[in-house]
Amino acid sequence: MxxxxxxxxxxxxxxxxxxxxxxxxxxxxxxxxxxxxxxxxxxxxxxxxxxxxxxxxxxxxxxxxxxxxxxxxxxxxxxxxxxxxxxxxxxxxxxxxxxxxxxxxxxxxxxxxxxxxxxxxxISAIAMTEPGAGSDLQGVKTLARRDGDEFVINGSKTYITNGQNADLILVVAKTNPEAGAKGTSIVLVEGDRMGFSRGRKLEKVGQWSADTSELFFNDLRVPAENLLGDENRGFIYLVSELAQERLSISISAQAAAQRAFDEAVKFVKERKAFGEFVFNFQNTRFTLADMKARLQVGWAHIDWAVQQHVDGKLSVEDAAASKYWHTETQWMIVDAAMQLHGGAGYMNEYPIARVWRDARVRRIYGGSSEIMKELVGRSL
The missing domain is CATH 1.10.540.10 (Acyl-CoA dehydrogenase/oxidase, N-terminal domain)
Known part of the structure; x- marks a missing residue:
């Protein structure tokens, strides 16, 4: 708890x-x-x-x-x-x-x-990532062409969370390809539209209970009123909402790290090696002490970042720094917690195995750690 x-x-x-x-x-x-x-x-x-x-x-x-x-x-x-x-x-x-x-x-x-x-x-999904465009949203190739009172959408998306279940998909598409990022829009697509199809449910390393899918749009027509906000303003909308998305991922990472730590403490207090509880070894206690200190810092920062966001003061750069630190720290703690489990940690019957495999992707989605460092670096 x-x-x-x-x-x-x-x-x-x-x-x-x-x-x-x-x-x-x-x-x-x-x-x-x-x-x-x-x-x-x-x-x-x-x-x-x-x-x-x-x-x-x-x-x-x-x-x-x-x-x-x-x-x-x-x-x-x-x-x-x-x-x-x-x-x-x-x-x-x-x-x-x-x-x-x-x-x-x-x-x-x-x-x-x-x-x-x-x-x-x-159930909703947001379709940004494409086979050739991940963290770089300017590289989106999916097109939404205006045809009278409709948009005609062609393209594909991949790694879309809720892709199999989704009834409503927020599709990021180019409405003016010549304008680059300034020609991006968001279009609402209902899951039962003709021309929309779901590809395979992707088999992932972790996050097994999340339906992650490929999505395809083949001459899919939606009424013009399905445009979300103004045409060609999608990139601005996406950037403005990325702070909350990255804060959300930071929170998930911190909670996962805490669960990993708690599982490790419980395990080493119950498991013996060389006639001693594993907890009694100095290396174990030092490892746990390091994890606990990092968690203490992490929770204090989460509270600060959440309050900043509630007050409307969380900047894009601060959110990027938060996502970078919390997801990287999560991975450090989760991996150390698995190591303290020994061979048992690699067995799926132990909770640490699930926490470990679910954690890895948080350093990638919502903008990879490398992109986060680039964003923070640009603000210096």
Missing amino acids: LDTSKRTIFSPEHEQFRDTVRRFLEAEFTPYLSKFEDAGKVSREFWRKAGETGLLCPTAPEPYGGLGLDFIYNTVINEELTYAMASDCLTLQTDITLPYIVKYGSEDQKSKWLPRMVSGET
Whole structure:
């Protein structure tokens, strides 16, 4: 269980909400985790139950079915989901796709989609990455050509979280290819549109309960009113929302690191070697001490970054630095925790194996560590 007694950003209301989240996950998620992983996706029933309990999109405005709460509630959900070893599929909807529709959607788009996203009836995805364009969004090749009152979309996307389940996809496409990044738009595509198809569910190293897919658009037509915000403003929208996305990943990384540490402490206090508990060896204690110190720093920084974001002060550069530090620190702690498990750590029956394999991708998606360093470096 996450210890929040020394944290600085949570009110009693936030902690009451955390208790609700924990009880829900204990009843509706943890007993079914292996089933979700075997299926390669979280069930739609779980999505709907999460919506009923208020675990989806709590920041959505009240007129559209949300609770109108602050991002600290998202933080609580993210921490508890990750500590329970959930994949990042629900946080993608709550932290990443929802804000685009809230901030840039038309009244019709918000009225149609927000209540369904809050309830779990609609599962969303954002389709940015392509086979030839990952962290560099300027390299997007998917085209959305205006044809009268419609857009005609052609192209493909890959590594799309929620790709198999998604009812609504926010597709990043070029509407003016000659303008480079300034010719990028975001178009809403319903999952049942003719011309849209889902490729294979991709087999990943980790995050097994997240349905990650290829998506294809072949002369797919959508009405012009499916354009999100203004035409050719998509790149600006994407950049403006990347701070929250990267903060969300930072939170996940910190919670995963804490779970890895807790698993390591529990294991070494129970396992013996050479007639001694592994915990009693100086190397073990020194390793755990280093991990604990880094976690202490990490939680203090998370609280600072979340409060900065709630206050509207978290810069793109600070968010990039946060994602870089927390995901790299997560990997250091998770790998050290596995090492303390010895051979048992490589066995899937132990939680540390799941935490370890799920952690690796966080250094890549949302912008790789190398890109994060480049962004921070440019700001110096």
